[in-house]
Amino acid sequence: MVRHRILSERAAGGKPSATLAIAARAKKMQAEGADVVSFAAGEPDFRTPPHICDAAIKAVNAGAHFYTASSGTPALKKAVCERMRQDIGVNYDTDQVIVSPGAKFSLFLAFAALLDPGDEILLPSPFWVSYPEIANIFGVNVIDVPTAPNFTLTAEMLEAKITPKVKVLVLNSPSNPTGAVVPPEEVRKIAAFLERHGIFCISDEIYSQLVFGDARHISVASVSDYARAHTVVINGCSKTYSMTGWRIGYAVGDALIIDAMGNIQSQSTSNACAIAQAAAVAALTGDQTCVAAMRQQFQERRDLIVRLLNDIDGVHCHSPGGAFYVLPDISAVFGRTMVRRQINTPTDFCQLALEAFEVACVPGEAFGTDRHIRLSYATSPAQIEKGCIRLKEMIENNN
Ligand SMILES: Cc1ncc(COP(=O)(O)O)c(C=O)c1O
Numbered sequence: 001m002v003r004h005r006i007l008s009e010r011a012a013g014g015k016p017s018a019t020l021a022i023a024a025r026a027k028k029m030q031a032e033g034a035d036v037v038s039f040a041a042g043e044p045d046f047r048t049p050p051h052i053c054d055a056a057i058k059a060v061n062a063g064a065h066f067y068t069a070s071s072g073t074p075a076l077k078k079a080v081c082e083r084m085r086q087d088i089g090v091n092y093d094t095d096q097v098i099v100s101p102g103a104k105f106s107l108f109l110a111f112a113a114l115l116d117p118g119d120e121i122l123l124p125s126p127f128w129v130s131y132p133e134i135a136n137i138f139g140v141n142v143i144d145v146p147t148a149p150n151f152t153l154t155a156e157m158l159e160a161k162i163t164p165k166v167k168v169l170v171l172n173s174p175s176n177p178t179g180a181v182v183p184p185e186e187v188r189k190i191a192a193f194l195e196r197h198g199i200f201c202i203s204d205e206i207y208s209q210l211v212f213g214d215a216r217h218i219s220v221a222s223v224s225d226y227a228r229a230h231t232v233v234i235n236g237c238s239k240t241y242s243m244t245g246w247r248i249g250y251a252v253g254d255a256l257i258i259d260a261m262g263n264i265q266s267q268s269t270s271n272a273c274a275i276a277q278a279a280a281v282a283a284l285t286g287d288q289t290c291v292a293a294m295r296q297q298f299q300e301r302r303d304l305i306v307r308l309l310n311d312i313d314g315v316h317c318h319s320p321g322g323a324f325y326v327l328p329d330i331s332a333v334f335g336r337t338m339v340r341r342q343i344n345t346p347t348d349f350c351q352l353a354l355e356a357f358e359v360a361c362v363p364g365e366a367f368g369t370d371r372h373i374r375l376s377y378a379t380s381p382a383q384i385e386k387g388c389i390r391l392k393e394m395i396e397n398n399n
Pocket of ligand 1: 042101102103104105128172175176204206236237238244247248249
């Protein structure tokens with residue numbers, strides 16, 4: 001009898017999401033009665049706005065109980081086109097839209113449609129945990145493009161790393177985990193870079209509505225005809241409308257690519273939830289003041305957490321232009337002893353913070369950096385203050 005390996009090479013090389021793992025651990029400790037302050041979650045802490053929930057209830061009562069078209073309901077695809085026109089100034093037809101169960105699956109489909117094993121992608125770092133893992137599933141090689149210490153990304157940095165095997169740039173602005181927003185003039189240079197090398201872009205713009213102060217988001221797809229035709233823009237309802245559990249993401253781009261993504265979706269998940277799609281229509285076409293209100297709160301929390309973190313000896317935190325994360329550099333505390341443990345890495349730091357101080361942060365190693373930790377400030381100002389006081393105590397009082 002032939003003895004087969006249990007796991008495929010693809011499965012054996014996979015890792016669970018580090019952020020989900022830490023968030024789950026923090027939730028478990030909370031359920032057991034611990035007073036954990038969690039900065040781990042990658043989701044807004046607001047409830048989904050009531051008019052969106054009402055649309056879902058209406059859909060249930062009106063009989064939205066069945067499969068929809070695999071690529072999304074006509075109403076939602078139309079709503080996505082209209083939102084894209086208003087938000088990024090690009091006109092897409094409905095055959096250039098696919099709705100999926102979450103933006104993460106939209107990304108998965110975009111990788112599947114564009115990349116073969118052995119192809120290369122350019123991935124600016126620090127990066128969101130799932131990009132290299134999705135690349136790994138498809139046998140795609142990742143070329144790391146380290147950004148500047150303040151997380152600035154430039155077209156020159158990309159130019160320095162290009163190879164003939166690079167087919168796709170994965171761009172994520174505003175970024176998870178850095179919060180950095182690529183300024184419009186640099187986005188234009190990046191569009192020219194794509195064209196110069198004849199490559200594609202997967203532009204993950206899931207945080208596009210969470211941009212603060214002077215920072216401005218423009219989509220690379222809006223910059224030139226070439227960039228529009230060669231960019232798959234990923235977005236969704238999770239972060240903008242506080243709808244992470246509803247699982248609605250979408251992608252827009254060239255009809256040939258979107259069609260290929262649709263074929264794969266139709267053979268895997270079929271369609272996104274019919275009820276959630278009805279809710280998403282209400283989100284995208286309804287009053288957008290709920291988005292502005294959440295943005296305002298995030299901005300206030302960003303200012304608070306940046307101030308409190310920079311007040312801790314050995315912590316250096318940039319004030320990011322978007323998303324709801326900060327990625328402070330804690331490398332100045334490496335080598336110090338805290339609660340009789342020597343801290344040499346972000347993982348050491350986060351383990352001690354959770355176990356001894358009941359503060360959950362995500363170690364930078366998950367995002368490709370060994371100097372930083374990630375804190376999500378999608379939590380109340382009171383929790384932010386409490387968590388930062390504990391971190392200050394951990395770092396300053398235990399030497
Ligand atoms: C950069 C980025 N892209 C995509 C996603 C996935 O969003 P969704 O919940 O719609 O799958 C996330 C969620 O954390 C994210 O941070």
